[in-house]
Amino acid sequence: MTFFAHGRMGTLDSDPQTAYGFHHLEGQAPAVRSLEGMLISGRLPQGLLFSGLPGTGKSLAARTLMMVENCTDSEAPCGQCRSCRKIIMDQHPDFIGIQPVNGIIRIELIRKLIEQLIRKPHEARKRFVLLTDAQAMNREAANALLKALEEPPDATYFILMTSDPQRLLETIRSRCQEIRFLPMPVEILAEKLRPMAPDDAAALSAAKLACGNFLLGQALIRENHKRKIIARTFSRGIYLEPSKALALSEWLTPDKPSAEISLIIMEGLFRDICLAATNPDVLCIHGFFDDCRQEITEAGEKILPEQAMNMIQHIRDIRHRMDQNILPRLAMDAMLMNPDNAA
Ligand SMILES: [Zn+2]
Structure with a gap:
């Protein structure tokens, strides 16, 4: 061309x-x-x-x-x-x-x-x-x-x-x-992402989170390492020590594109935690993170469904405000330090 x-x-x-x-x-x-x-x-x-x-x-x-x-x-x-x-x-x-x-x-x-x-x-x-x-x-x-x-x-x-x-x-x-x-069906997208992914579970997770968007799927594969770390962090509950919350926030938001991917991963994670807290049986069918099942189940025992829903609202709010050029790092700091604050 x-x-x-x-x-x-x-x-x-x-x-x-x-x-x-x-x-x-x-x-x-x-x-x-x-x-x-x-x-x-x-x-x-x-x-x-x-x-x-x-x-x-x-x-x-x-x-x-x-x-x-x-x-x-x-x-x-x-x-x-x-x-x-x-x-x-x-x-x-x-x-x-x-x-x-x-x-x-x-x-x-x-x-x-x-x-x-x-x-x-x-x-x-x-x-x-x-x-x-x-x-x-x-x-x-x-x-x-x-x-x-x-x-x-x-x-x-x-x-x-x-x-x-x-x-x-x-x-x-x-x-x-x-x-x-x-939009690309999940199975086809997972198949296309597989050569770039470390394993099948990572490809499937990215395909589910990307909702048929191949470019987003690729970005999620590149940031795949974040998934298990975030899942492990919240398996211990929603309240993080302030120093840990700030360190996590800094790590998740080095720049705007990376922050956007972090937020998409976190939204999927809290959706899974909400399922685990309310109806753990459907997690294996409708969950986004097959390879973090144990962490998510543990998180579901400690985090209330309302708290998980509140986090999802927070995350959506930050993503929306990122379009208006807010700094994702500051918004992430506030969310992780005060997870119960209304979004
Ligand atoms: Zn020809």
């Missing part, structure tokens, strides 16, 4: 860059059916909106479309012809990527894109413009793009990708045909 203007080369979503073919889209049968139907009927819309969580295969699907529409073999996509190889190697000049710079897609980028699109494609029969995180367009950028969507240049197809379609202008959404990519 050629990234336009300030765009950087890199992996879109988390699909391996070389993967292609709809058969890779596990658990996405409705999306695949729609896209194949459009290709077979020769009615691929020039505006497509791919919505779904990161890692659900949106960019892989876009790459496959570009390959199918430009392959010179009768079995498209062959993966071998000049066009297919260029797309796989991210070197095709007519496979154009746009993505946010510092979190925003600005009008300058869209203007430059539109100038480029006035010219004919370099070599493709059909060229594709792929907007990653399309919801990051500000209003001016979105309105500039809207004009291009209303009167798309010849042989040009726009694919807007987003995990949050509600944040797109309604006028943009109505110009695109939406293809929904479903």
Whole structure:
């Protein structure tokens, strides 16, 4: 893919860059059916909106479309012809990527894109413009793009990708045909995370906590070491000595991304503790942490369900306020020092 203007080369979503073919889209049968139907009927819309969580295969699907529409073999996509190889190697000049710079897609980028699109494609029969995180367009950028969507240049197809379609202008959404990519089922996500995880239980835990989000699952695997330590800490009860509480807080919140993962792990843990305190029998079916069962059972004997629920509220409150730029470390200090305080 050629990234336009300030765009950087890199992996879109988390699909391996070389993967292609709809058969890779596990658990996405409705999306695949729609896209194949459009290709077979020769009615691929020039505006497509791919919505779904990161890692659900949106960019892989876009790459496959570009390959199918430009392959010179009768079995498209062959993966071998000049066009297919260029797309796989991210070197095709007519496979154009746009993505946010510092979190925003600005009008300058869209203007430059539109100038480029006035010219004919370099070599493709059909060229594709792929907007990653399309919801990051500000209003001016979105309105500039809207004009291009209303009167798309010849042989040009726009694919807007987003995990949050509600944040797109309604006028943009109505110009695109939406293809929904479903959250990955737990079993498939666990399978995908397994090669990165220390063991099966860690992969399954991360898959359950990530709710179908592959990127979040990967981050949870990277921070997997936290799970057992947090579980062991609270197996002794909810009240920590002040010095321990502060040390734990510091360890859990070295920076914002890491704090976010710590809070997701803790929310899952206190949910399990709440189950252990109320209905331990269902823990083996609905628990997030199969490999910390003993610690969680012990915690459930010492921590009241109301206390566990209160912690969950605290955690949700901190996560919500982190969006407004509070310091996670201070909020975590307060929560661990005074777990009974109302959230
Ligand atoms: Zn080919």
